[in-house]
Amino acid sequence: MNAVTTAGRSSGFHDQRIDVHHHFLPPAYIKAIEDRLLLSHGKRKSDEMAGWTPAGDLEQMDAAGIALAIGSISIPGVWFGDVGFARRMARAWNDHAATIVSAHPGRFGFFAVIAPPDIEGSLNEIEYALDVLKADGVALLSNYDGRWLGDAAFRPVMSELNRRNTVAFVHPPLAFECRTLPGIRSQILEAPFDTTRTIVSLLLNGVLSSCPDIRFIFAHGGGTIPFLAGRVAALTDTSDDIQHDQVLDQLRRLYFDTALVMNEPALAALMTFSAPSRILLGTDAPFLSAQAEIDTWRKVGLDPDVRKLIERDNAAALLQRFK
Secondary structure, eight states: OOSBOSOOSOOSOGGGEEEEEEEEOOHHHHHHTHHHHHHHHOHHHHHHHHTOOHHHHHHHHHHHTEEEEEEEEOTTOSOSSOHHHHHHHHHHHHHHHHHHHHHSTTTEEEEEEOOTTSHHHHHHHHHIIIIISOOSEEEEESEETTEETTSGGGHHHHHHHHHTTOEEEEEOOOGGGSOOOTTSOHHHHHHHHHHHHHHHHHHHTTHHHHOTTOEEEESGGGTTHHHHHHHHHHTTTTOSSOOHHHHHHHHHTSEEEOTTOOSHHHHHHHHHHSOGGGEEOOOOBTTSOHHHHHHHHHHSOBOHHHHHIIIIIHHHHHOGGGO
């Protein structure tokens, strides 16, 4: 049966959903980057972010039928060219996230923040977050200082994530760091394109082949990869290093979340390109209303078995906390 159908409704697993694209907004972090938030989100949204609490988040999760949310840092992250600041903020954010998880067992997990341009600091924070705090993985931006994740400068970080068989959640960067058309918010066009660029960077620079044990999750359905994968593969036909079928095989090993692609045309494209077992539920809460996103999700026609995979089973198979 085609994965996308006219079936419509949830198949009874609504109280077991796992949301892998969910943001924590600790007060100390929001205060520390207040000026940058105003630039990227505007005053109203920044004020809303400053009012975020785990208790309020749980209310929204309960209303949406989300059993477990894996929190990650919001844009703009912690890297602004200052090594000391990045290390302090990463440690503070990760410690706070671990406290949230400890206070609400079974309801939250988290992807630890690191700053890959600071190699030493990132390696230390990976060790601390995974070994001490028991993070579910790490969260990365798709580029840092205009360099995508396949850049050779980040290879020590990638090698360590590969050695540890780490889940790595990748989110596009701060809005004002992206070029865009006048009058069009960069999140509309440039965010998905930047996700696409970083995936192609990882592919062409050999990270996907040399670090096969990193379990990448790409936000927002992988940007435009479901539509452009064939084009990317075709353009490598003359390469001695990587062939057409290898490109598609490597891209199809990646994971993708459903945030901002909860509509039948986008999901049909994603599931035509990628196996349903590689797609995970993501809402982008609290930037988007979890309840509104799940209401939209319920209206998408899906085979019940596929819905169950995406809503819970794929994440449960991926995350160490379920082992």
